[in-house]
Amino acid sequence: QKEVEQNSGPLSVPEGAIASLNCTYSDRGSQSFFWYRQYSGKSPELIMSIYSNGDKEDGRFTAQLNKASQYVSLLIRDSQPSDSATYLCAAIYNQGGKLIFGQGTELSVKP
Amino acid sequence: DAGVTQSPTHLIKTRGQQVTLRCSPKSGHDTVSWYQQALGQGPQFIFQYYEEEERQRGNFPDRFSGHQFPNYSSELNVNALLLGDSALYLCASSGTGAYGNTIYFGEGSWLTVV
Numbered sequence: 001q002k003e004v005e006q007n008s009g010p011l012s013v014p015e016g017a018i019a020s021l022n023c024t025y026s027d028r029g030s031q032s033f034f035w036y037r038q039y040s041g042k043s044p045e046l047i048m049s050i051y052s053n054g055d056k057e058d059g060r061f062t063a064q065l066n067k068a069s070q071y072v073s074l075l076i077r078d079s080q081p082s083d084s085a086t087y088l089c090a091a092i093y094n095q096g097g098k099l100i101f102g103q104g105t106e107l108s109v110k111p
Numbered sequence: 112d113a114g115v116t117q118s119p120t121h122l123i124k125t126r127g128q129q130v131t132l133r134c135s136p137k138s139g140h141d142t143v144s145w146y147q148q149a150l151g152q153g154p155q156f157i158f159q160y161y162e163e164e165e166r167q168r169g170n171f172p173d174r175f176s177g178h179q180f181p182n183y184s185s186e187l188n189v190n191a192l193l194l195g196d197s198a199l200y201l202c203a204s205s206g207t208g209a210y211g212n213t214i215y216f217g218e219g220s221w222l223t224v225v
Contacts, residue, residue: 004153034214043201043219044154088153092214098144098167099203099214101153 002027004091006102015111019076023089023102030091035074038086079109115204115217123223124192132187132220136204143185146201160185197224
């Protein structure tokens with residue numbers, strides 16, 4: 001059974017701080033990893049994808065992947081109230097395959 | 112360039128009824144997947160269509176069925192609706208080649224079963 005686990009939320013950080021979201025996965029064969037942001041009542045929006053070990057940066061977002069530890073993380077620098085949402089971690093086992101999601105971590109950024 | 116479009120956005124059905132949800136993939140994408148997201152949970156994979164065939168299926172009963180048309184659009188049908196089928200139904204599109212594993216979601220269809 002392929003599983004993706006995320007930190008239970010909610011996670012609360014002050015405005016301007018770094019928010020750290022974590023995710024582990026059970027299947028070592030998983031190839032690709034994604035972070036989606038989902039605002040209440042809306043559909044998931046892709047914000048980062050990562051395929052190789054190491055860091056990948058895009059603006060205020062940094063995704064980190066450690067395949068040996070089966071661990072994926074998302075750092076949000078200079079957090080803003082508009083970042084308040086549920087963040088979903090997802091893994092895909094093979095190209096063209098299905099996404100396996102974690103349960104999501106709710107992030108709250110306080111002004 | 113239109114993204115993934117879904118219809119209807121909201122609907123209410125009665126237990127035992129049938130529902131059809133529709134999806135048009137992002138331009139250039141040929142693969143459509145459907146997910147069910149219950150409140151407070153991550154999306155769960157229902158099935159995936161490619162070249163008008165069901166390529167993969169998740170742990171959903173046969174009441175859930177689908178179809179893909181030659182223009183890559185897709186339908187999700189749910190028969191004999193149960194209260195537990197109330198959820199956000201998401202369509203995701205992806206492509207082969209240059210599109211790789213990039214997967215985009217539509218705005219979803221909110222289904223309420225009463």
